Amino acid sequence: xxxxxxxxxxxxxxxxxxxxxxxxxxxxxxxxxxxxxxxxxxxxxxxxxxxxxxxxxxxxxxxxxxxxxxxxxxxxxxxxxxxxxxxx
Numbered sequence: 459x460x461x462x463x464x465x466x467x468x469x470x471x472x473x474x475x476x477x478x479x480x481x482x483x484x485x486x487x488x489x490x491x492x493x494x495x496x497x498x499x500x501x502x503x504x505x506x507x508x509x510x511x512x513x514x515x516x517x518x519x520x521x522x523x524x525x526x527x528x529x530x531x532x533x534x535x536x537x538x539x540x541x542x543x544x545x546x
Contacts, residue, residue, distance in 0.1 A: 464537040467510045471503055472533065485533075492522045492530035513544045 465487045472495075473485045481494050491500055500522055504515045515521060521536045521543075523529070531539065 461534075461537050461541060464511055464513075464540060465533055468507060468533050468537055468540075471506050471510065475499060475503060487534035487537075488532050490522075490530045490532050491536075497522075507540075511540070513540055515540070516543065519543065 469485055469487065469489075472489065472491050475481075475491075475495055476483060476485055479495065479499070483489065483494055497520070501520070504521070507513070507521075508515055521540050522531050524531055524535075524539075
């Protein structure tokens with residue numbers, strides 16, 4: 459799967475969550491979901507991302523956060539992280 463397709467898939471899912479939770483922000487590849495949506499909600503959509511993309515997200519992986527740098531990740535950064543995980 460290519461990065462742009464993965465970003466678009468994630469953007470679509472995050473946009474639905476934002477609409478449902480009345481988050482009135484522009485959702486694009488530079489959107490940081492963890493800054494606007496509770497982590498419990500984000501974790502609950504991992505299965506949707508897996509189904510839409512065909513990529514399995516490990517149970518111990520939170521794709522919208524970098525544990526080494528301790529920072530939230532944008533959708534673009536999360537897509538890159540997810541593609542890297544899919545290669546392993």
